[in-house]
Amino acid sequence: MIRVLICDDHLIVRQGIKQVLAEAEDVSVVGEAANGPDAIQQARAGGVDVVLLDIAMPQRDGLDILKALKSEFPKLPVLMLSTYPDRQYAVRSLKLGAAGYLNKSADSEQMIDAVRSVTRGRLFITPSVAELLAGAVGAGGRPLDDDKPLHERLSHREHQVFQLLAAGRSVGEIAEQLVLSPNTVSTYRARVLEKIGVRNDVELALFAVRMAQLG
Structure with missing residues (x-):
């Protein structure tokens, strides 16, 4: 059973994600957090296989929480969720250690597939994010951040x-x-x-x- 921790400051969003994941017999939501410190505390308690983390969070934004989680739990996969256009945060999230990036508009099958993929140690990216990653690296693997x-x-x-x-x-x-x-x-x-x-x-x-x- 894949144990999931959902971190999103909107209750209705967390409930929606839970309903989506309930369709998968091998996935179970074991925790919910409405802010970063709560998510980190629940991760410390253990029993979590993957974190679904919203980028737009109060107090500490999702990217800050991602950095904190990867610093303390480098092997814990974090799947970033966002309503923003992929080009705005996808590459940045992956560079900070996210195991995947998924827009909240994704269908239920894609979200379940993403959870399964990152739990198995694979990077989950959509075709649009793959294009962004390709564009973020120049010839010889040179990062293009300075050209942004x-x-x-x-x-x-x-x-x-x-x-x-x-x-x-x-x-x-x-x-x-x-x-x-x-x-x-x-x-x-x-x-x-x-x-x-x-x-x-x-x-x-x-x-x-x-x-x-x-x-």
Whole structure:
């Protein structure tokens, strides 16, 4: 029996995933977590064969949780789930040690297949993600991270802060929306400005407009 821990902050999503996995006789959901610390605590308790982890999580985003899990449990397969376009986070997740990446729009058969695959030690990727991986490596296996557009070098949380700053939100408003302290948001803001190469929020907003125009 494959023992699954589901980590997603939305109860209705966790229930939906449980219903999907219930279709497989060899899969059992043994735990649910609504946040990263809870997921790590349950992983420490043992009895988990694979973690299904949502990327968009409160407090600590899914990529941060992934790094923590792989640091403490390097052999525990983590299957990332997301509603974001594959190109935004798939390659980044796999580089951080995810055993697979699956969009939440996937059908039940594909999700069950993904759980089985990563539990057997195989990497699960869809054809679209495979294309992204191929594009992420240049001739001779050279990573192409340095060739990526500036805004695509941001972490998940940095990208969230970037979008909200570009929309004219204040540090306080962003902190309230993302359930973070203002100091933490200010730290993310400083990282965003540095990575994009702008000096203030006005230049950041202009940069966002240019990216939108480029599609």
